[in-house]
Amino acid sequence: MVRHLDGQDFGFDDGRRVSGTGTRAPTDDPGGQEIRLTMRTRTRAETRGAATAGAASTAAAGPPSAYTWHLCTGCDAQRRVELFFLYGDPGIGNRYVLRRPAEPDASAHPARKSVVQR
Template sequence: MVLRKDGTALLEKLDGQDFDFEDGWRLSGTGSWQLTDDDGGQVVRLALTARTRLESRSPATATDASTPEPPSTHSWSFCVDRDQHDELKLFFFYGDPDIGNTYVMTRETGS
């Protein structure tokens, strides 16, 4: 995921958030992002507006007829936090929100 200063974004192989994660798709494409403040803290809102590639995390989900059609557009809400070294950390919850599984983005060095 690349977040550009002009508010545009490049997404590559991003899994679904919350219960969408269970569908097993991965989306790539372009879109937009915005940093917002709400009661729970800062959130990065990411919107995929043009899907360029669709992948599956596993062969079973690619052929399973009960799996819903992957979306052509999608949105995510990444929580913003700081780690023990005071570095920014973006994450969202996946699966059942009550369980608290987190999908944490890592930063590529030199980027």
């Protein structure tokens, strides 16, 4: 289950946030390891706020019914594994880091997202 996840790369600029069901699979591509997260069926769509001016025409087309994210892995300052994807212009390298709440029973809560720029 994907919950309230924004678009990747330039898709982030559209301001769309989607939820749905799908699959995940680890990859070992020449560029490195990542997790491919594919939403096959959208169950909900919402907007995050105003889309950027350049993305207004694609945002008008509506949210995608299916979508694939390529999640990278890395380590935070405490050497804990984190999942992230790049958003906006891929050349800039803005990171969208996925995090779970630090509550004792994290399985009862959806993943919390935060944005970190590098």
